[in-house]
Amino acid sequence: MxxxxxxxxxxxxxxxxxxxxxxxxxxxxxxxxxxxxxxxxxxxxxxxxxxxxxxxxxxxxxxxxxxxxxxxxxxxxxxxxxxxxxxxxxxxxxxxxxxxxxxxxxxxxDGGERRRPEPVAGAGGGVQRVDQVCLDVPAGLLDAERAFWPALTGWPARTGARPEFTVLERPAGIPLRLMLQRLGDDDPRTTVGAHLDLACGPARAAVAAEHLALGATHVAEGHGWTVLRDPAGQVYCLTGRDPVTGLVTR
Incomplete structure (x- = not known):
């Protein structure tokens, strides 16, 4: 592997x-x-x-x-x-x-790491896990990145829950999934960046409240996710995906 x-x-x-x-x-x-x-x-x-x-x-x-x-x-x-x-x-x-x-x-x-940590429960009862790095890809760079990452990792790619998402299928036990997100044509970014995604399941609102109490700031609401900014200025997302499986909950 x-x-x-x-x-x-x-x-x-x-x-x-x-x-x-x-x-x-x-x-x-x-x-x-x-x-x-x-x-x-x-x-x-x-x-x-x-x-x-x-x-x-x-x-x-x-x-x-x-x-x-x-x-x-x-x-x-x-x-x-x-x-x-x-x-x-x-x-x-x-x-x-x-x-x-x-x-x-x-x-x-390889340092021998193999034990993926379990999801953690917050003070407000919301269960969460940092489980994904989302690559923010300018539209003109998408084809090159979609070819590069599956070939480098050996992980097959599939379309995600929305057409602008490409998900790489990680092997069992790998802690972080990789996802490519096509940025809009009007986005000014010219190089690929990234942000963290947390899987929170139905407890997304409770997790968001906890993160705000810890010092995060609210940025936006999306289709099944909440965008926050940490105290260092880094944007990240809380998603409604299942913290155990990483899959979108219905």
Whole structure:
């Protein structure tokens, strides 16, 4: 299996790093690990159970999300990524790449993570799980990204609940699903970005209230989702999908 685990990194500027980290620790019932890295810029959000799949990094001028794909053979997967149109940005024991549409991702060695954490219950009773990274793809870049991601991961793609969504079918046990969202023709973005999605099932309103109490701000309501902004300025979505299966509830 080409990809054995997925991690989402919250890349947070220094001025908002602590606030953003504290928020996501509270929202996911996680504990912040000791800082690591040459300047103490990295930390892991340790879940109540299972293996970690959310991390934070102090970097950059604006908050963003990037993805780590854990693979048995980094060099081989990096060569495939380049063949598929990715640009290599940096190489150590891991490889940093940009997808054909400019989204930053890392290929990292398999660290043995296999236990997907369970959904967590909030103070208001709402059950939730961070379970998806949604790639926000400008319309003109969609074909290239739709070709790149299934080939890189080995995960088949299908149309999602709405025609603008393309979902990659992750293997059982992988903590984060990948979804591509086609942006509207009037959207000004020119490179691929990303945001986190949480599956909340019918408790979406209760989860939203809890996140607002933790410091998030309301942005918009959509067709089955609520758009919020965390204290670091990063937009994310609460969805009505089932926290266990990740599927849209009826």
């Amino acid at each position: 080409p990809v054995v685990w997925t991690t989402a990194f919250l890349d947070l500027p220094a001025a908002v790093h602590d606030d953003g980290t504290a928020f996501w620790c509270a929202a996911t019932r996680s504990t912040r690990s000791p800082a690591r890295g040459a300047e103490g810029e990295f930390a892991t959000l340790l879940p109540p159970d299972g293996d970690a799949y959310l991390r934070v990094q102090r970097t950059g001028d604006v908050p963003r999300v990037h993805v780590d794909l854990h693979v048995p053979d980094v060099a081989a997967r990096a060569a495939l990524a380049r063949d598929l149109g990715a640009t290599e940005l940096h190489r150590e024991d891991h490889v940093v790449l940009a997808s054909p549409g400019g989204f930053v991702l890392c290929l990292v060695p």
